[in-house]
Amino acid sequence: MLEVRDLEIRYGSVVAVDGISLDVKEGEIVCLIGPNGVGKTTTLLSIAGLVRPASGKIKFFERHLVHLRPEKIVRLGIGLVPEGRWILGEMTVHENLLMGAYSRKADRATIAGDIERVCETFPILRQRSGQLAGTLSGGEQQMLAIARALMARPRLLLMDEPSLGLAPLIIEEIFRVIKELHARGTTILLVEQNAHQALQIAHRAYVMEVGRIILSGPAAELREHALLKKAYLGVRARQPS
Amino acid sequence: MAETLLDIIQQSINGLMYGAFYALIGIGFTLFFGVMKKFNLAYGPTIMAGIYLGLIPLYRWKAPMWVVFVTCVAGAVVVGFIVELACFRYLRKGHELAPLMTTVGMLILIQETVVIVTHAAPYEYPNIFGDESLEVGPFLIRPDYLAILISGLVFVVLLYLLVQRTAFGRAMRAIAENPAVAQLLGVSVSRMNRLTFALTSALGGATGYLVAMTFGALQPGIASWMTIKGLVVIVIGGLGSIPGAICAGLLLGVVEFQALWFLGVGYRDILAYLLLFAFLVLRPSGLMGRPAT
Numbered sequence: 001m002l003e004v005r006d007l008e009i010r011y012g013s014v015v016a017v018d019g020i021s022l023d024v025k026e027g028e029i030v031c032l033i034g035p036n037g038v039g040k041t042t043t044l045l046s047i048a049g050l051v052r053p054a055s056g057k058i059k060f061f062e063r064h065l066v067h068l069r070p071e072k073i074v075r076l077g078i079g080l081v082p083e084g085r086w087i088l089g090e091m092t093v094h095e096n097l098l099m100g101a102y103s104r105k106a107d108r109a110t111i112a113g114d115i116e117r118v119c120e121t122f123p124i125l126r127q128r129s130g131q132l133a134g135t136l137s138g139g140e141q142q143m144l145a146i147a148r149a150l151m152a153r154p155r156l157l158l159m160d161e162p163s164l165g166l167a168p169l170i171i172e173e174i175f176r177v178i179k180e181l182h183a184r185g186t187t188i189l190l191v192e193q194n195a196h197q198a199l200q201i202a203h204r205a206y207v208m209e210v211g212r213i214i215l216s217g218p219a220a221e222l223r224e225h226a227l228l229k230k231a232y233l234g235v236r237a238r239q240p241s
Numbered sequence: 242m243a244e245t246l247l248d249i250i251q252q253s254i255n256g257l258m259y260g261a262f263y264a265l266i267g268i269g270f271t272l273f274f275g276v277m278k279k280f281n282l283a284y285g286p287t288i289m290a291g292i293y294l295g296l297i298p299l300y301r302w303k304a305p306m307w308v309v310f311v312t313c314v315a316g317a318v319v320v321g322f323i324v325e326l327a328c329f330r331y332l333r334k335g336h337e338l339a340p341l342m343t344t345v346g347m348l349i350l351i352q353e354t355v356v357i358v359t360h361a362a363p364y365e366y367p368n369i370f371g372d373e374s375l376e377v378g379p380f381l382i383r384p385d386y387l388a389i390l391i392s393g394l395v396f397v398v399l400l401y402l403l404v405q406r407t408a409f410g411r412a413m414r415a416i417a418e419n420p421a422v423a424q425l426l427g428v429s430v431s432r433m434n435r436l437t438f439a440l441t442s443a444l445g446g447a448t449g450y451l452v453a454m455t456f457g458a459l460q461p462g463i464a465s466w467m468t469i470k471g472l473v474v475i476v477i478g479g480l481g482s483i484p485g486a487i488c489a490g491l492l493l494g495v496v497e498f499q500a501l502w503f504l505g506v507g508y509r510d511i512l513a514y515l516l517l518f519a520f521l522v523l524r525p526s527g528l529m530g531r532p533a534t
Contacts (some may be wrong), residue, residue, distance in 0.1 A: 086421070087422075100426060104427075
């Protein structure tokens, strides 16, 4: 479904992403984990078209994305839930959801039906419908950001640190929703620092370290990988006695 | 004493009616700024060029005034499109302040082109409302001023509905708040820029059609005059605020007409700039703008 090959991204003379390749197949949850500032967000932004890579290929169903603008890419069926939410704080929750459907040529009734559907997933949004999005709590804003991305009916959902800065209970809720979305047929590429939880729900994972992918494989295997346990999972690898 | 009070009220009425025009130019600037985060100093000349183009069917074919109106609007849209193409489209990635220079250049270019074409002679512009004022109690109401006020109200209501209730308006607000998010959701920034130009130019052309009638005679200098009034309005009203532009436009109108009546024609602009100066010193964020962060 998504094919990234030898992607290289620079900010000026700084190499942020140094030739990474990754694949996402239809129906998967793939996660990209690694510490802060190694280029995970930059990778997602370049898939969504907001950052132009210096070289490399990004293909979505055989379609090249590298020179497409973001508004074209969303129409191909790639939705992004950005880090830090990026909700439109001066618009109401309802208007944010309507903006989510901006890229679709659908009639009012269909869109109203979709709003109804995402509000079933996130009941709090129905209660907050007329409220300015900027007045929502962090967790509610995250739910709105996800709901808004769903309004475009994406085939592939890119999620950037959806658990960042949220309370544990809300993180649980977000991961439950991710699983639910997947069960309903959305393919997900998830960027997380919360490696433990991400590896619980993902099928496959890539581990990034300063601009490169250093490890990849089925999530179940990576959960047991010594390096990861030590570095990200907070579990000490057992020393041979 | 009572007479002075009546004069003040009379000039306030005039000022409010005329101020509706200032408010509309201010709204034009606000919409530009909201969507593009840039100033378009060529807005005044765009309106002026629209009005002058409206004269062509009038002088050539003695066309009826509704044809003149349509030509004013269409002319302003065409000139607005040229301004967008020449001063903005290919500069978007460049320096933030570049459009200030390109639009000043365009202002001079358009103004001087009209000077050359018209040999700098003032052109008479017919006033469809006639010279006779309506008498309301002790006050006189100029029908052309009243038309400006009424059209101003109509445009404001239409714009409000457009910005608040339509997908186009939501996209506009999304870009104003965060262009990256707007793009991510499928809004084409370049398309919105063009539509904003078309919208503000059409608004300018329609308003210019009425304002030209109050002048009696046209001369190209109104281009920079309108740009300056627009800038004064957005500074007083607060950058990016449509309600601010409305209040500031009306306030500017009232102040100018008081100055005109009590101090004489030479003081009209002086008082307007004093008001601007006072705001810059005492309340730089304007009536309704947010304090700079």
